[in-house]
Amino acid sequence: xxxxxxxxxxxxxxxxxxxxxxxxxxxxxxxxxxxxxxxxxxxxxxxxxxxxxxxxxxxxxxxxxxxxxxxxxxxxxxxxxxxxxxxxxxxxxxxxxxxxxxxxxxxxxxxxxxxxxxxxxxxxxxxxxxxxxxxxxxxxxxxxxxxxxxxxxx
Amino acid sequence: xxxxxxxxxxxxxxxxxxxxxxxxxxxxxxxxxxxxxxxxxxxxxxxxxxxxxxxxxxxxxxxxxxxxxxxxxxxxxxxxxxxxxxxxxxxxxxxxxxxxxxxxxxxxxxxxxxxxxxxxxxxxxxxxxxxxxxxxxxxxxxxxxxxxxxx
Numbered sequence: 141x142x143x144x145x146x147x148x149x150x151x152x153x154x155x156x157x158x159x160x161x162x163x164x165x166x167x168x169x170x171x172x173x174x175x176x177x178x179x180x181x182x183x184x185x186x187x188x189x190x191x192x193x194x195x196x197x198x199x200x201x202x203x204x205x206x207x208x209x210x211x212x213x214x215x216x217x218x219x220x221x222x223x224x225x226x227x228x229x230x231x232x233x234x235x236x237x238x239x240x241x242x243x244x245x246x247x248x249x250x251x252x253x254x255x256x257x258x259x260x261x262x263x264x265x266x267x268x269x270x271x272x273x274x275x276x277x278x279x280x281x282x283x284x285x286x287x288x289x290x291x292x293x294x
Numbered sequence: 295x296x297x298x299x300x301x302x303x304x305x306x307x308x309x310x311x312x313x314x315x316x317x318x319x320x321x322x323x324x325x326x327x328x329x330x331x332x333x334x335x336x337x338x339x340x341x342x343x344x345x346x347x348x349x350x351x352x353x354x355x356x357x358x359x360x361x362x363x364x365x366x367x368x369x370x371x372x373x374x375x376x377x378x379x380x381x382x383x384x385x386x387x388x389x390x391x392x393x394x395x396x397x398x399x400x401x402x403x404x405x406x407x408x409x410x411x412x413x414x415x416x417x418x419x420x421x422x423x424x425x426x427x428x429x430x431x432x433x434x435x436x437x438x439x440x441x442x443x444x445x
Contacts, residue, residue, distance in 0.1 A: 175334075182332035183333065186329040188365050213382070213385070214332075217358070220358035224358065225337070229349045234389055236359075236386075236387040237384065237386035240381075240382060240383055285384070
């Protein structure tokens with residue numbers, strides 16, 4: 141999925157997303173994710189969330205789950221990355237919110253997406269509101285949310 | 295809400311506004327890099343000191359939801375849900391300052407609200423908690439509001 145190209149584009153060039161160039165109803169560059177069970181163990185370790193439904197299949201099944209499920213907070217982190225990748229290091233994430241409406245599982249192709257809903261100023265601040273969400277392989281929005289970013293002007 | 299049938303114990307309602315003991319964490323560069331790796335985010339701002347110093351950030355910074363790793367202290371027993379099933383329903387974040395290695399971040403959680411709802415799972419309560427993250431300069435770096443479903 142061109143990860144190396146994405147990294148190069150986002151970080152190596154001094155690409156700047158200017159407020160002037162953003163239009164309402166335009167898309168946020170999508171972010172592709174597919175969590176291995178190993179990633180969930182890493183997230184458990186790095187975040188300190190050791191709830192066993194995220195890495196112990198038997199434990200998860202005993203809790204009426206089909207198997208292990210992805211941490212809600214990890215999906216939240218991905219939606220954060222969706223925005224920080226899009227705005228680059230001259231933009232600023234101001235708010236980020238999401239609701240865990242449905243569970244997601246490892247080894248499934250997931251996409252973080254977003255669309256600009258509002259472009260406005262607040263004093264000297266040039267702001268953009270977005271609807272954001274995580275979509276599973278069936279196209280369901282399992283984790284909808286919103287974000288506000290501040291961007292530089294030309 | 296019909297008061298006589300409320301499933302929210304009065305002790306829990308009375309606990310609204312109660313805060314945890316603050317906990318202060320010293321932020322380590324390695325922890326930030328490990329957290330970034332665990333969310334699959336290879337942004338050099340989180341793991342490459344030279345590149346991060348050259349960038350507009352001026353140093354390594356932490357990813358937006360790194361605060362999840364800075365776990366607050368426990369709320370008093372009275373502020374806990376009386377039910378055994380608890381689901382994390384989501385988070386609302388506000389960001390004000392970056393977190394950098396060497397920062398000392400003080401974390402405090404507060405029981406902000408408790409309401410009763412009728413949902414797919416029957417009667418449930420929604421517990422709202424607010425967590426604040428304050429750095430060594432007294433700046434609020436972030437706040438997180440979490441909604442927990444309890445039934």
